[in-house]
Amino acid sequence: MKKIIYSLLFFFVLGNVNAQQTPADNQSTAISIEGATAHLGNGKVIENSLIMFNDGKITFVGSAMMKIARQGTVIKAEGKHVYPGFIAANSTLGLVEIDAVKASDDQREIGISNPHIRSLIAYNAESKVVESMRPNGVLMAQITPRGGTISGTSSIVQLDAWNWEDAALKVDDAIHMNWPGSFTSGRWWLGEDPALKPNPKYAASTSKIKDYFTDAKTYLAGKKEKMHLPYQAMEGLFNGSQKLFIHVSGAREITDAITIAKASGINNIVIVRGEGSESVTDLLVKNNIPVVLNRPHRNPNSEDDAYDYTYTIAKTLTDKGVIVSIGMEGQMERMNTRNLPFYAGTFSAHGLDKEVALQLITSNSAKVLGIDDTTGTLEVGKDATLFISEGDALDMRSNQLTKAYIQGRDISLESHQTKLWKRYSNKYKTE
Template sequence: MKIHKRYISAFVALMLSVPAFAQVPVPAAKQSKPVLLTGATLHVGNGKVVENAAVGFDNGKITYAGPLSGANRNGHEVIDVAGQHIYPGLIQPNAQLGLNEIESVRATLDMREVGQFNPNVRAVVAYNTDSDIVPTIRANGVLMTQVTPVGGTISGSSSVVQLDAWNWEDAIVKADIGIHLSWPNMIINTGGAPNPRMANMGQQREEAIAELGQLLRDAAVYKQAKNEKENLKLTSLNGLFDGSKKLYLHANYGKEIIEGVNFVKQHGVKDIVVVGARDAVAVADFLKANNIAVIYSGVHALPTRSDEDVDMPYKTPYLLQQAGIPFALDYDLSTHGIRNLPFIAGTAVAHGLDKEQALAAITLNTAKILGIDKQVGSVEVGKDATIVVSAGDILDMRTNNVTHAFIQGRKIDLNDKQKYLYEKFNGKYQAEQPATTGPKAQN
């Protein structure tokens, strides 16, 4: 079939007319020369603040972080960021970013597997680096996330990724850091009369806990035995018994937290993190006694109980800090909303938490809980140059304005689909505004 050259030319012109930045930006090239950011206020991430500071980095690693007066400019590309603020790249724990694109389109959802017990499932292999959501997250300073599966009793293992890569292998910061267990909800009949449906749910819960116990016992025995054939489910649980992997226990109700922690400890699990933890303050003494860290997911939420203060979710981070519980903050309302991670920390500041403590709750504290604090989480010499520069307070939605972002020293393109659409339609409506001067306006 003969195709007219005119149609081919028209098609090529149409393709070339599509703006490149309407798509997911191309991953940045490796850092090619030393860079020095100068004149900003440095928020290290560990509580320390340095006015009129400088941060230098080379080959993706931070080489200097301190007063501007002590910085060596020789051989550096100097970027003047005077009057701005330098922060560590923000870290979102417990997320389905890259696994969940469009809720109503099943083909774009890849965050759960069939079945109740899937410890061998690796969420990171399904992580989509070409997600349209990722650039919108980076634009507010979130540069890393914990890619986490959901569903069933044991949903699988999570990994930490950085948000500028060609594929999931390149994105990995630390792979398979822990196993995720959703503790079965307690069944409480508050109506008084026997309820067959609730009795059935209670029986299912008991069966799930019994099956979980059997799986953990089998895994502990399997770890000690010499096996000719590998059992992937049991092998994937090995790290729980020597502390090389964390168990992320998803539970909110205080009694469920206590029950779940005691249960897994009885089966030899060494390192436990409670995720969700809406009742963490109520069981703070238990968490502290058992050296349990918390990923708190409920800042922008309603109170759990009718007799709680309306601002209880907002002030829980402050209360956890006062109680001495290690914690990180998690924006869990939606995948698209992860860009609001800095603002839930800002809400905690408005309800008692110190501003640098709030920053740590989305940077260094998170890095410690995820086991990556030797590499990221604070702006310190020797760590990855994963850094954010904001013209205003990054925790304040009114002034947050990320002007520069670097991941492992690479300068990140901060364009995204939302910015493209804003520019597109802003130009459209400005062009449609009637003239305010000239003959037409006078008539």
């Protein structure tokens, strides 16, 4: 019996030793960052800048040449760069720790229509995957459920917290829906023809979605003698307090999704994934609908697409006036979220201006997620969620953070990966 108790105590202590770092304390003294190149996140750049913040809020943004008293601790950052914290949209960070361990996978629920499912309460603030985002400048994320036709409700979090309550920046910001495709392919593993063919169930599937919207709206307008939790959860879509994120690809599908949603009284819409959206830009601009693109490091979905389609679509949409952000959906999406700035860098390398590419993961993301009043750019009055990098943060060769702050709190840039790097770099160091 004693051996069992000692074993349990050993694993308990070991687990605590290897746990996430303690979240940073609230800001206690003002900070002034002087001399860095400041990338404001709105397309503007200030060389030799002065950024000051106190009590978690930015108090000054301007030139270091101005004769103004520096506040609190002064950080000399000549030759370095300052950026607003990067924001990962459409992410499952904190919902899955180890893909092969079912008990740690909480990204989807059983059922087809789950608007009442709240991803926030399943968010694990102490995830080691979450911890590894911060050294690359990814400081905020939209935590999004997966699965079904209506997956559930997302929330926005900052990535240095004790628990989901402390992490929350915006609670229940949007409901997420997976739109059916007008084409389908056979399941090759069952011997079916894998070639694309028209989906005979497409019309029926879209009709069911339309009916669901209608039933929910009818319920909300009625006396509600008996609670219907899924319908009740959709109230924000009809009064405009929540957005509907429609995960959809294909020009026809995007058009149908927008048309049916708006006909149902839902006007606050975001398109996610968005392959084919370049063909319906007029519709998107007319209805002020942004697009959260999948990350570009992948093959085009269609054999008719240009070889560099996934690299150039951000510029194509931006040039047409569509607000664009970057989402994380896909294989190994949680681990790959740390590469968010490099996805923006890829879009920049294929025609998008560097500062415009930066907006895809700062001000544009903040606008799409509805948090642009408090974050997304370096502006007076906004949260002091920012970081200092040795060089260009969109380039993996020079994205080397020296300091990072979330709401003015001086956060740790250590992770289990940086610890391993230090350990083995000492083991294999050369003379």
